[in-house]
Amino acid sequence: MLQKIEDLEKWNDIEDPWGYNDNVHDALRKRILLDEIPKMQYKNVLDIGCGQGFVTKDLPGEKVYGVDISETAIKYAQNNNKNVIYSTGSIFEIDKLFDIKFDLIIITGVLYPQYIGNSSSLIYLLIDKILKSNGILISVHINEWYSCQFPYLKINQVFYDYREFTHNLEIYSK
Amino acid sequence: MILMYHKIHPDTPTMWWVSVNEFYRQMVELSNKKVVYLNDYDCKNENHVVITFDGIYKNIYEYALPILKHFNYPFELFLTSDYVGYDNSFDSVEPLTKFTNSFELLKLVEGGGRLQWHTKSHPNLKNVSDLEVIIEELTVPEEIKILDINGFDWFAYPHGEFNDLVVNEVKLRFRGALSCNQGDEFDKYRFNRLTVENHTSLKKNTIACIIPCYNYGRFLIEAIESVIKQTIIPDEILISDDCSTDETQIIAQEYVKKFPGLIKYNRNETNLGIVKHFNEAIKLTKADFIFFLGADNRLLSNYVEECIKILNKSEEIGIAYTDYTFFGPRAKMAYELLPDFRHFGIINNSFFKVFFPETNSRFELLDILNQSNIIHGSSMFKRTAYDSVQGYIQSEMPEDYNLFKRIVEKGWDAKKAKNTNLEYRQHSDSQANNVLLLQKLMLFYKDSYLSLKKEKNDYENSKVFRISYKLYRFYRFIKRNYKNPRKIFKRILKIK
Structure with a gap:
């Protein structure tokens, strides 16, 4: 069953509910992601499920840009960082939330x-509606729980240990 | 055929819900039909299909509308007006769900939907004989009517049930009416509808993917994974092993265990070589549409979907081909060997897109095929086309080029499926192993180990095992001590 929005809001009531900020695993996975982003000039970048x-x-x-379904999470995000344009919304309305297309989209821990x-x-x-052609899509998920495959060329893939799991980082080019 | 849907959602708690992925699959399967509005529906034309929704639930706006718009299908919305903007709390058996509001209804109409009438309050009219009640329920309020000026010509009986009085009143007000199963196929005031469920299949043709493999075990996992993650999963996946001496067999058998009924494994006792092997492999499948995927290659997730859309388009099309993209250590070399007009762009200096031309007629295609091949070996073809030329044959030409050329010469056309791609690995044996492949292999073995370990634990924790084990211990004890009844007696007392 889909997790209820009320439960997600409750979970986000406290700051950093997943304990990302002082966890070596999360510091490392962020570092790997930032390293693996193809070195290009990006105009519009979107993080889906940004928490x-x-x-x-x-x-x-x-x-x-960052978008998350939880309003509470977005409030914390806005307080933490003013340089990002944050908004609340579901992945199922992602094409209606923006009137621009992105040349880089990141989606981490959402497709479960x-x-x-x-x-x-x-x-x-x-997602295809908001990704520019030749745009880059990066998906990072716990391999054990992930079963998606995007209709783009998979130009790179990296596996690494994350907590007690294996992370699967995929880079697609549209 | 008239299809009846109620709710489309990522979760499917009861039979009245169809999951988003299954709905998407069913829409792809309609690609060989003509989807029409009820006004244009000819019940004698087997090609005609109407998509209808009853309710109308908010999840139709959220999840079905973008898919219907993508396929550009018209659809009919049977509205119960009392519930616009509310939820289904009156229906205590079904999980709580919201109905659409007027804004969402307008958006649905804008997206190709047509509003039709399903009464004000959804009463079962079968036993109603009060004319006033019937007329009240059949009357569309003005504020609802203006939501769709092209709509409200058709009626759907609540619960699919009606009596003669109701039908007579409906005839005075509507162009036709739909039931569920109280009606028939040809009476337009009591058309039956098919209740679509998750498992409902609307397609005519089945699909087989054959993965031939000769000592490409190290790549096989990626190939198989790219097939089972398709938006349209083939009906049969056959891993056909031409007598490999590497890990092919272990990997294939593990996948057969994981996907029984879907994945099959064939191993040739001797190495047959391509032509014989491919013909034998096809004999082991039954599906109407067939394609080969080299064990060292990968598909984009919409490959099957886009290819079947092309084959479904017309009887004359026998083959659907696509573009492909070279990757791997020899990709650049393979790309540079192609003439300039085939070059379609380089990504990240590691992926080399190759362009495949389209033709306007079969004659133009034949002309090109006489010079060089534009139909690659993973193209999807119809079994009837393959049978019409008696399959692969040995010749000087590459076996796939030869097969497809003969199919086109026989009178079949080949068309390109755009918007998808095949990732075509270019490698040499000395460069074949890399870290990523090894990681994938390790994850694969880890997964198999964990599932075996779980099976073992489950078994050891099962009652059958525990009781049998105790009985066995007891039997051993008796066997050892049958000459010593005192010990046995003591032991029995202890057990109690």
């Missing part, structure tokens, strides 16, 4: 059954 902005605040790009159920085909469709 309280742990990764978002360090992303490259002229304009960085408790958030998206059986709807991956629709998610590919919606």
